[in-house]
Amino acid sequence: MPExxxxxxxxxxxxxxxxxxxxxLTKRFGNFTAVDDIRFEVRRGEIFGWLGPNGAGKTTTIxxxxxxxxxxxxxxxxxxxxxxxxTKAMQAHVGYMSQQFTLYNDLTASENIRFYxxxxxxxxxxxxxRQAEIIRLAGLEGRENTLTANLSGGWKQRLALGCAIVxxxxxxxxxxxxxxxxxxxxREFWELIYAMSNQGVTILxxxxxxxxxxLCQRVGFISQGRLLALDAPENLKLTQMQGKVLExxxxxxxxxxxxxKSAQSSQALPLAEVALYGAQIHAVLPGGDEDLERVWxxxxxxxxxxQSLAWITPTLEDVFISSVKS
Amino acid sequence: MSQMEQAAITTHDLVKRFKTRTGYLNAVDxxxxxxxxxxxxxxxxxxxxxxxxxxxxxxxxxxxSEGQSSVLGYDSMRDLYQIRSEAGYIAQQxxxxxxxxxxxxxxxxxNVHGISAQEQRKQIPALLEFAELEEFKDRLxxxxxxxxxxxxALACNLVHAPRVVLLDEPTxxxxxxxxREFWNLLGNLxxxxxxxIFxxxxxxxxxxRCNRVGxxxQGRLIACDTPQAIKKRIPGQxxxxxxxxxxxxxxxxxxxxxxxxxxxxxxxxxxxxxxAGLRRAQIETALAGQGLSISGMRVIExxxxxxxxxxxxxQEAGQNA
Numbered sequence: 001m002p003e004x005x006x007x008x009x010x011x012x013x014x015x016x017x018x019x020x021x022x023x024x025l026t027k028r029f030g031n032f033t034a035v036d037d038i039r040f041e042v043r044r045g046e047i048f049g050w051l052g053p054n055g056a057g058k059t060t061t062i063x064x065x066x067x068x069x070x071x072x073x074x075x076x077x078x079x080x081x082x083x084x085x086x087t088k089a090m091q092a093h094v095g096y097m098s099q100q101f102t103l104y105n106d107l108t109a110s111e112n113i114r115f116y117x118x119x120x121x122x123x124x125x126x127x128x129x130r131q132a133e134i135i136r137l138a139g140l141e142g143r144e145n146t147l148t149a150n151l152s153g154g155w156k157q158r159l160a161l162g163c164a165i166v167x168x169x170x171x172x173x174x175x176x177x178x179x180x181x182x183x184x185x186x187r188e189f190w191e192l193i194y195a196m197s198n199q200g201v202t203i204l205x206x207x208x209x210x211x212x213x214x215l216c217q218r219v220g221f222i223s224q225g226r227l228l229a230l231d232a233p234e235n236l237k238l239t240q241m242q243g244k245v246l247e248x249x250x251x252x253x254x255x256x257x258x259x260x261k262s263a264q265s266s267q268a269l270p271l272a273e274v275a276l277y278g279a280q281i282h283a284v285l286p287g288g289d290e291d292l293e294r295v296w297x298x299x300x301x302x303x304x305x306x307q308s309l310a311w312i313t314p315t316l317e318d319v320f321i322s323s324v325k326s
Numbered sequence: 327m328s329q330m331e332q333a334a335i336t337t338h339d340l341v342k343r344f345k346t347r348t349g350y351l352n353a354v355d356x357x358x359x360x361x362x363x364x365x366x367x368x369x370x371x372x373x374x375x376x377x378x379x380x381x382x383x384x385x386x387x388x389x390x391s392e393g394q395s396s397v398l399g400y401d402s403m404r405d406l407y408q409i410r411s412e413a414g415y416i417a418q419q420x421x422x423x424x425x426x427x428x429x430x431x432x433x434x435x436x437n438v439h440g441i442s443a444q445e446q447r448k449q450i451p452a453l454l455e456f457a458e459l460e461e462f463k464d465r466l467x468x469x470x471x472x473x474x475x476x477x478x479a480l481a482c483n484l485v486h487a488p489r490v491v492l493l494d495e496p497t498x499x500x501x502x503x504x505x506r507e508f509w510n511l512l513g514n515l516x517x518x519x520x521x522x523i524f525x526x527x528x529x530x531x532x533x534x535r536c537n538r539v540g541x542x543x544q545g546r547l548i549a550c551d552t553p554q555a556i557k558k559r560i561p562g563q564x565x566x567x568x569x570x571x572x573x574x575x576x577x578x579x580x581x582x583x584x585x586x587x588x589x590x591x592x593x594x595x596x597x598x599x600x601x602a603g604l605r606r607a608q609i610e611t612a613l614a615g616q617g618l619s620i621s622g623m624r625v626i627e628x629x630x631x632x633x634x635x636x637x638x639x640x641q642e643a644g645q646n647a
Contacts, residue, residue, distance in 0.1 A: 051502075052501070053501040053502070053503045053504065054471060054472055054473070054500075054501040054504070055471060056501075152374065153372070153373050153374065179498075179499070181372065181373065182371075182372030182373070182374075182375075182543075182638075183372065183530060183631050183634055183635050183638070184635055184638060184639075185372075187589065187590055187591065187635070190590075190591070190592045191572070191590050191592070193592075194572070194592050194593040195572075198593075208499075208500075208501055208502060208505075209529070210502055210531070211530075211531060211629070211631065215591065215592040253517075254364070254516060254517045254520070255517075257513065257514075257517035258517050258518060261514070261517070275506075275509070275510045275513050276366075276510075276513030276514075276516060276517060276535070277513075277534050277535055278366070278533075278534060278535060278536050278537050278538075278552065278553055279537055279552065315531075317502050317506070317531075320502055320503075321502065321503055321506050324503055325503075
């Protein structure tokens with residue numbers, strides 16, 4: 001047996017419980033390291049959030065998982081397949097939906113589903129059955145014969161998802177699937193995602209909506225090609241936030257903001273961040289009781305009436321920004 | 327702020343009608359709002375709500391069909407020249423000349439607005455510093471990251487020292503870190519220069535960065551107030567919980583007394599109830615009767631998204647009634 005073959009078997013052992021396994025994954029473009037020694041596993045039926053700033057390596061990772069790009073180093077298994085080598089075999093079991101909703105506008109909703117079904121090699125009878133299922137799942141009843149161009153954002157999005165799952169994939173990759181759709185459609189979309197996850201479909205999703213990231217069971221933060229943290233959103237809030245968020249209500253928010261800004265630059269206050277939120281100010285501080293007093297003093301000395309100071313629960317966005325910056 | 331002070335932006339019964347294949351559509355439907363000077367106002371709504379059409383009509387780039395609109399007291403249709411010189415506007419598809427450097431872009435926009443060379447020497451470095459673009463001043467605009475392009479677009483549109491800026495979805499497609507930085511810049515502009523800022527956005531959470539927001543849906547304003555007041559408008563307390571099965575749980579709870587509204591959130595249910603203490607146990611009992619269990623039940627605060635969905639549903643129910 002050639003060297004590495006044994007290792008591969010051991011590596012594949014968990015592919016049933018963990019349909020996505022990534023180990024030491026690295027991708028270099030010339031001198032630039034886009035993905036740097038990343039390791040994670042996604043459990044069967046899990047909804048896994050993959051978050052990072054633009055250019056962090058999110059899409060490069062997805063391309064490697066889809067077998068569209070060859071890793072420089074490290075190993076990937078998707079359902080036991082090596083995507084770079086067994087691309088075709090793997091793609092028969094994997095769905096992918098991108099932000100651009102790759103639908104044909106001049107085909108009807110049903111025609112789009114049939115088109116994708118044919119691409120995936122479904123037989124006519126299987127396709128007829130699947131088409132009806134998808135129309136029902138995506139809530140497209142009554143719109144089967146509408147031209148895709150005339151569907152609104154939310155419908156198009158669910159149709160795109162339907163087309164991505166026409167071949168009943170076990171693993172689904174979603175790249176910013178909800179950009180621009182209205183909040184009700186987003187909720188319906190996430191309900192669908194959860195229904196699929198309940199049926200055992202494993203889902204990896206990227207999003208810029210941090211409130212959506214909170215809906216993922218686990219979330220990985222990636223920045224400059226490195227995996228910074230990986231955990232359930234509620235745990236990330238406990239472990240990854242440097243300092244605490246203080247909500248400040250004053251009589252004159254704009255002037256209070258100027259005062260706090262200058263206290264930040266003169267280091268009179270240990271403010272990691274200070275920003276206006278409407279009529280309120282959010283400040284990130286180490287979080288001791290003495291901080292409250294110091295903030296109150298700085299503002300009161302300038303005759304600002306402080307109406308309230310309260311520590312608030314950080315949002316996942318607060319946590320994400322804090323961990324990317326540190 | 328005194329009652330006498332000129333409003334930064336006003337619309338009164340503003341209508342913008344487009345001809346469609348089947349008839350007419352009011353993209354903006356009798357919109358009335360007032361933005362005060364020095365305020366950050368967010369026009370928030372999903373794609374297709376009419377946000378961009380509203381901005382373009384206010385700026386006089388589109389001719390209004392009915393009603394009134396003005397910027398700093400200048401009429402949108404009549405006083406285009408004054409509006410152009412006192413307002414800044416970043417369109418959604420706003421693109422900077424990619425083959426000019428950052429500083430060349432700034433000079434280009436300054437020249438378009440007829441800013442003197444002397445004034446430019448003063449203004450441009452200050453704006454570059456403000457936008458944190460000094461170290462990139464010789465980089466081609468085409469080589470900037472998405473977030474930096476947005477900052478440069480903002481800096482270019484401040485070069486003529488406008489009193490009002492209107493931004494159409496400036497954070498679309500921008501990652502969370504750049505989005506936060508961009509909003510921090512807007513906050514500093516408000517605090518330091520007293521600039522009036524009008525922002526359109528589909529992101530509900532950005533409402534929190536505004537003094538007041540207008541929620542727009544199908545051409546209409548369904549609410550207009552401070553973010554805190556809008557959230558308070560939704561009656562009841564919000565209970566969040568995860569039932570062992572979503573659909574049967576939802577069916578069972580649909581007719582239950584004391585549940586004012588239900589929304590789904592992934593595998594969770596958000597139920598607005600009249601009395602959380604009382605209904606909590608009742609919900610548990612009702613679902614247990616169906617063989618369903620519940621985990622993670624807690625009272626949570628209403629966010630703008632829940633409020634928006636609630637108001638949107640009411641609007642639709644009202645139309646169908």
